[in-house]
Amino acid sequence: MDNSVLTSEMLIVFGLLGFAIILFVFELLRVDIVGLLMMVLLPLLGVIEPQDALAGLSSNAVVSVIAVMIIGAGLNRTGVMNVVASKIIKLAGRGEKQIMLVVATVVAIISSFMQNIGAAALFLPATMRICRRLNISASRIIMPMGFAAITGGCLTLVGSSPLIMLNDLMASWWANNSEAVGGSQFVPLELLSITPVGLVLLACVLVYFAVFGSRLLPADMCEIDEDCMDKRLQEIYGSVVGDGYELEVPLSFRPKSLGELELRSQFNITVVGIAKNEGYVKNLAPVMDSVVGPGDVLWIISSKEKIEKVADAYGWRIKKQHEIFAEENSPDESGVIEGVVIPHSNLSGHTMAELRFRDLFQVNPLAIVRGDEIIMENINVTTLLQGDTILLQGRWQRFELLRQKMDIAFIEEVKGEQFLPERTRSAMFFVVLSLVLALSFHIKLSIALLTGALGMIITGVIAADRAYEAVDWRTVFLLSGLIPLGAAFEQTGAAAYLAERVMSVVGTPNSLVLLLVVSMLSAFFSLLASNVGAAVLMVPLAMNMAVEVGVNPVVAGIAVAMSASNTFILPTHQVNALLMRPGGYRTKDYMRAGIGITIIYTVVLVACLAMFYDL
Incomplete structure (x- = not known):
């Protein structure tokens, strides 16, 4: 198998790869600038043609990301994501861990039937809204959601590109190596053939973050920025005006109007909401005649010192967090x-x-x-x-x-935007249309999603200018730069050279060692190049190795396709790149959380393959 010779083009690719990793790890440049740098250096150094270097800008993955961002913004504009967020909060409660588990599970299930990048991008607005409403740091939810989306792609044969291609790749190898398998016929895998293994992997990801997430994820990325009260306002008014609190009025309280209570004149506080009948009736701009009665919940803007004095004076209970006015208190509202x-x-x-x-x-x-x-x-x-x-x-x-x-x-731009619930049906129609085109008619994912995005713009669900604003161009340029780097890794033979060197060192392994090596190599190529390229390169290589040591070649092919989703250490996977900025992550955050799950994923995958399949 030792056929490749190290060339100058390979050396250049290895050098650029190492250079990019150093820039990522030490954060010497912004991630999108690193992507653009690779896009420029590759053709300048003669590794690939200019048109190949720019191909990432029009790739299926990048165009799909752009379209899904627009679709997500359109759904958010109609208020659909607000409804989704409310349902999840109702189901999971208000605990950070419960919210993380429910969100990650839902996204994983969606990812099992559509591209994981689409599932993550589509659900991102709802996740951000949930975090803001519950005052949970988005960095504690978004990375587990992304890892679950990637792993969810292993639940069915249509969840990720390598798995979609797997039957075709194995059938092609089988046709050319019929003698090696004793002339037997190839039996294609069914839709749910890999589901047991995928479920175990997903459970491991969820348990991993449930147990270790609080230690591995950034403690709190919620700084005072565009999602919080403006820093200048906090500096000027914070100690005088204060923050928002919910107070519960006891059942023994005698009804009084705000004028009679004289809360502003006595305590310098502002009542901005009164909820009656357990929150079914809300007054969000109470006046002097508004009555506070037994069982009511008040939303008050006050300093901590003053709110404690009010509670002591009237026997009201200060709630630990917003419950009745949680939706109204959201920065989106x-x-x-x-x-x-x-x-x-x-x-x-x-x-x-x-x-x-x-x-x-x-x-x-x-x-x-x-x-x-x-x-x-x-x-x-x-x-x-x-x-x-x-x-x-x-x-x-x-x-x-x-x-x-x-x-x-x-003084500042009004941040919120008015929902258009009357456009909900139109928005949902184009979402369903995109999914039907992609799943039932096998239209290319980027074209199917662009159809939905364009439909939303034409029908007025989202304005064209707002659609452009909804696209995170940092993510777009990061992905656009990494795609030609992955292509160069494959085209120059660098990937094949590295694979052959590793296999020559391993020699003739037993079945478990073979699956472990195949899994690690596939994950490595997927992490630094592309999961599709890794599958194309490694499936025939792994099946050849399997035949040589007497292992079922189909199991080796499955190991490659599922290991292509083991891409957690660096933000080079499309999902990780998409979520990096919204979560406020840095490369070292992915490395800290990703190393452990990468090891667990590899070990569990090999163990499950040995357990569920005949080696």
Whole structure:
């Protein structure tokens, strides 16, 4: 089998591969810049043709990622992902570990019948929404979800590209090596032939993160950024205005109006919500006449010190986290923003009480800033002056109405966007259409997904400009640069050379050692090149080795195809690359979590193959 000769092109590829790994590990450049660098260096050094270096930009994987991002944004625009998030929270509760297990399991099941990159990208908006709503760091959920999506591709023969190709690759080898197998006929694998092994692998991934996830995953990536209250607002108002709390009113409490309670004048706090009948009735902009009764739940903006004084004074219970107002408290639904009273504004020269500000706009004023003074008391009856800044809390869509009617200028862009539930049927139609085209009519995945994305744009589910904004171009360029590097690894013969060197060292192994070596080689090539390339290269090589040592060649082929999903150590797999930025991960985060699961995956796979199949 020792046929390959080390060439200068191979040396260049090995050098670029090592260079890319160093850049990834030590984070000397952004990951997308590393991808672009590979795209440029490969043709400049004469390893591959320019058209091959640029082929990643139009590859099936990259176009599929772009289309799925647009589809996901369209579903999010209709509120579908909000519904999905609510269902998962209802099923799993509010615990971080339970949420992780349910999300990962659902994505793995979806991944078993569609490309894992599509399953991960499609579910990413719902996962981000769940994390924001429950105030869970997304970094604790997204990586397990991604690893489960990759492993879920091993549950059926249509879950990943190597498994889809497996029967064809094995049949081709069988036709050319009929004498080696005694002239027997090749029996293709069925859809669920590998399911028992896939289920065990998935269970190992889930248990691994359930037990070790808290130690291996980043502790907390939720910094004050675009998903949290603006850092500047926190610095200016944080100690004065405070944060949001839920308080439960006991059943013994005698009903009183907010005016009678005088909470703002006594404690400088703001009641921004009152929930009655266990949350079925909510008032998100209560006024002085709003009544607080027994069993009610209040949503209050306050400092910790003040909220404790209020609770002690009235016997109310402070909840550990938002429950009744969890959805409304999500950064996707509501937030805090500064508005400036501009010249000729309808607010200038009036009080908010005169304008029935809360009644009409359902927005809660928290403070008025006038010069260096922060006014907290009597803000509803304070005459607003040109240049005043009002700190406001409310739902994002209400701010848009306020801007239109009151000529107020917001210092920051209003972050939320109004849902279009009336477009839900249209959005779901194009999602189903994409899946049907890909699964039933065998239309190329990228074309099927682009059909759904384009349909959403044409029918107004998502605007064209918003569709472009929904694409994470860092991920696109990272993938586009890694694809030609993988192609160069195969085209120059570097992959075959490395495989032959390893096999020559191993010699004539027993069945378990053979499966272990085949699994490790396949995982290595998939990690650094592509899972499809690894399958094409390793399936015939592994089956030849299996025949030589008396092992069932079909089992060796299965080992290759399933090991092609063992790509957890580096963010080079399409799923890992997609989730790297939303999860706030660095390369070392993948290495820390991925080394353990890579070892477990390999050992369990070999053990399961020996257990479930006749070697």
